[in-house]
Amino acid sequence: MIKRCLCCITGESEAARRSNDSHDYPWEIYTLKELLHATNNFNESNKLGEGGFGTVYWGKTKKGVEIAVKRLKAMTAKAEMEFAIEVEILGRVRHKNLLSLRGFYAGGDERLIVYDYMPNHSLISHLHGRHAADRVLDWPLRMKIAIGAAEGLAYLHHEASPHIIHRDIKASNVLLDSDFTAKVADFGFAKLVPDGVTHLTTRVKGTLGYLAPEYAMWGKVSESCDVYSFGILLLETATARRPIEKLPGGVKREIVQWAAPLVEKGRWDRLVDPRLAGRYDRDQLRNMVQLAMRCTDGDPERRPTMREVVEILKSSGGARRRETEVVEVGEEEGEEGEEGGKREASQLKKKSWRVSSRMR
Numbered sequence: 001m002i003k004r005c006l007c008c009i010t011g012e013s014e015a016a017r018r019s020n021d022s023h024d025y026p027w028e029i030y031t032l033k034e035l036l037h038a039t040n041n042f043n044e045s046n047k048l049g050e051g052g053f054g055t056v057y058w059g060k061t062k063k064g065v066e067i068a069v070k071r072l073k074a075m076t077a078k079a080e081m082e083f084a085i086e087v088e089i090l091g092r093v094r095h096k097n098l099l100s101l102r103g104f105y106a107g108g109d110e111r112l113i114v115y116d117y118m119p120n121h122s123l124i125s126h127l128h129g130r131h132a133a134d135r136v137l138d139w140p141l142r143m144k145i146a147i148g149a150a151e152g153l154a155y156l157h158h159e160a161s162p163h164i165i166h167r168d169i170k171a172s173n174v175l176l177d178s179d180f181t182a183k184v185a186d187f188g189f190a191k192l193v194p195d196g197v198t199h200l201t202t203r204v205k206g207t208l209g210y211l212a213p214e215y216a217m218w219g220k221v222s223e224s225c226d227v228y229s230f231g232i233l234l235l236e237t238a239t240a241r242r243p244i245e246k247l248p249g250g251v252k253r254e255i256v257q258w259a260a261p262l263v264e265k266g267r268w269d270r271l272v273d274p275r276l277a278g279r280y281d282r283d284q285l286r287n288m289v290q291l292a293m294r295c296t297d298g299d300p301e302r303r304p305t306m307r308e309v310v311e312i313l314k315s316s317g318g319a320r321r322r323e324t325e326v327v328e329v330g331e332e333e334g335e336e337g338e339e340g341g342k343r344e345a346s347q348l349k350k351k352s353w354r355v356s357s358r359m360r
Ligand SMILES: Nc1ncnc2c1ncn2[C@@H]1O[C@H](COP(=O)(O)OP(=O)(O)OP(=O)(O)O)[C@@H](O)[C@H]1O
Pocket: 048, 049, 050, 051, 052, 053, 054, 055, 056, 068, 070, 099, 115, 116, 117, 118, 119, 121, 122, 125, 172, 173, 175, 185, 186, 207, 342
């Protein structure tokens, strides 16, 4: 699909734009003027959110299309690399569960990436953020989102050529369209895996709370690191707990440590998000949580592949099964949540654990 690499493009302006008009590229090259106009000069009121590398603004093009524009912060070599990887990789992939790149602008110190606007924002905003209070994400939607995100990731691991490891799977990187279809976003840390290579050793990137132990400790990255992060995401989706919580006294506890004893005892009522008020499918919940425990196994060899994850999630009925079951709701423990720590996690020494989980 890709016709030329990014480095060939960023230097060209009008010529590249003209050839893009004849559909040479799968993306558009915008002018700064167009994007300033669309976002009302990056107006504060257009701000959708802020991440480690930039600020995201809502905008509307002259044609009336709603867009999200990520404006990279500082023009460091690292930011330039992220920008190049994101544009290069997103230009290669097309899947219903991956966020589409509409285009970009690269000029002077400005690096802007233009995406489709996702009216339902990110999964994190529904689980813990500003949309969490407005409306509880119901169980069938949680299943739909989990399956969609798993399919997007399975595509990257098994169908994209070369295969792609995302390396930053987390709730803020799962965006939701008007229909709550999951779109995996943020490819700035992604790695292309050449054929025949089983793992790569790299500097550790990603977000604390989601990092596989072998990656956090030794920088050993493979598809199964994404599977681990996806397992954390599944637990978060089912329980609405944060990947890392601060207990009274300042001790930090990871979601798997919290969930493991409850899974052992089969306390599904204590695990599930209490805001669902008992309205969930018990079999699907058990299936999702047990799968999450397998995905977060300390031994990467024992984790399922993303293809298996998709199959297992779908096996319990997935989004098609609408009936809910009312069960006893467990007590909430009075704990303060904390945003999972961020980025550059090379100092992290994470303990490895193994949780026995029995799939039905
Ligand atoms: N295409 C989009 N449509 C709607 N909202 C978006 C879009 N892209 C990003 N956002 C919003 O902007 C916020 C910031 O995104 P960004 O990717 O910069 O940071 P992050 O994912 O929160 O953190 P990090 O930098 O660690 O990845 C997101 O949480 C999301 O709510």
